[in-house]
Amino acid sequence: MPVTGIGVPVSAGVTPSRYARAHVVIDGVAKTFETRTGSVEALRQVSLDIQEHEFVTLIGPSGCGKSTLLRIVGGLIAPSGGRVEIRGRSPQDAQRTKDIGFVFQQPALLPWRTVADNIELPFSLNRGSGTDRLCTTEEILTLVGLGPFARAHPYQLSGGMQQRVAIARALIFDPALLLMDEPFGALDEITRDGMRYELLRIWSGSRKTVLFVTHSIPEAIVLSDRVVVMSARPGEVREVIEIALPRPRGMEVESTSEFLRYAERLRHLLRA
């Protein structure tokens, strides 16, 4: 099986200290959902190491268990087998110390709170533990390009702007790991193209460790250090591709021949 060792060229040859060094360790994670009509195997033996400051993308056909894997890493679902460690601790412990920042396909903002109060929300949860701050609310609003909207309510913002608020909300408490589940999936194509580079700009400021789920090949290439291609149900790691495009990456990267080669490669893997 091509699964073992999961082509992590970075850590190849340092197997004994691998777990100690990796920021996030996903080790043999499996998930089977029990439904009334029988059991569905969503994930089979997925292993993956993520280094600190690394941007890793999961890509694969619908129903390959990408979102499930993300939720297992975030401690929202328990795996049927295997384990996940974030900085050497369980996802539940990471939740307790506010080390996980989630961004979902929908912004999931609280409509009764202003933009600023939505971003401040993490500090009022979990009895206020983990009060580290990346920066002030004003600064993060400026970072995501919503400076003048601190006192606006979510319904006054467009979908793209709401999603920026959700990103700001996941960054403000300085989590060790950012989990993004198709954050631009609900946006229109034009907004989505722009958001890709917005995210890149925001990310390059903090260089958080990111695990990102997407359906979009260009999105995966532009954003990632590594792209993990998953196979359809049951989800398995088919291949891990390192994206060697130099950073910072701008919109022009999408017309380079390297980009097109990566895209062709990914398209081929996803079709196979």
Added chain:
Amino acid sequence: MAGTGLTAATRQAVIETPLARRGGIRTTAGSTVRGFGPSAFGLVAFFVVWELLVRVTGTPTFVVPTPSASFARLWENLGSYSYELLFTLAAAGAGLAIGLTIGVTGGVIMANWRILERSVFPLAVILKLVPFVAIAPLLRIWLGYELAPKIVLAALITFFPVLVNCITGLKAADPLALEFFHSLGANRWEVFTRLRWPTTLPYLFAALKVCVNLAMIGAIVGEFFGAEYGIGKIINRTSLSLDMRSMFAAIMLLALTGVTLTILTNVAERRVLFWHESVRT
């Protein structure tokens, strides 16, 4: 540095979206004002036709009085009727307060503990299924002729819609928002106060709108079965003496009260739920 990375199109959207929304609100307000015209016309036309019908057909006053005569009677008796109305309002208000308290408390408990929902909720349904008018005479015997039986009646009718909507609302929290809360290790209390309760408010206001009028009905029915004070007592008494003018005057006062209460509830809803679709659209 504001907006440095924004494309021109995004910036345009940033500027225009709230303005467009505000424009939307203005349009809504405008249409409400325009909406007053037709409804006022309909109301006036209704009274004019009524007045004419009574006069043209020569209907005797002890069957149907003219609206003008009824208004005149209301004006004459405004002081004493308002005094009686205060008792009705007090009973309805207290009953509604109790109904809300029981409904919300029960809702919170049942939404949190499945077992209690399964064991207590059917009881609430049965209690609700008994026609409350049937209990009114019983309550009068048990509780007397003052406020108590009317309050209990109003509470009995109002608690159920509140309970049902409260349970529904508490379970309606956005699943993704819930996941976000859990990913931060939020405890149950935090999830309740910061997510579930605000989500429930629109449901509670929907119940409140119905219950404000239900509470009045409960109080008035209670008064029909014997009460020392109350507008229901007036209606009952005038019906016995066939004093139709006074009876219609009392009914009109109740209609006015109903309209006022509904408007007040709607104003409160708009203030509290400014963020909710039901208010914005």
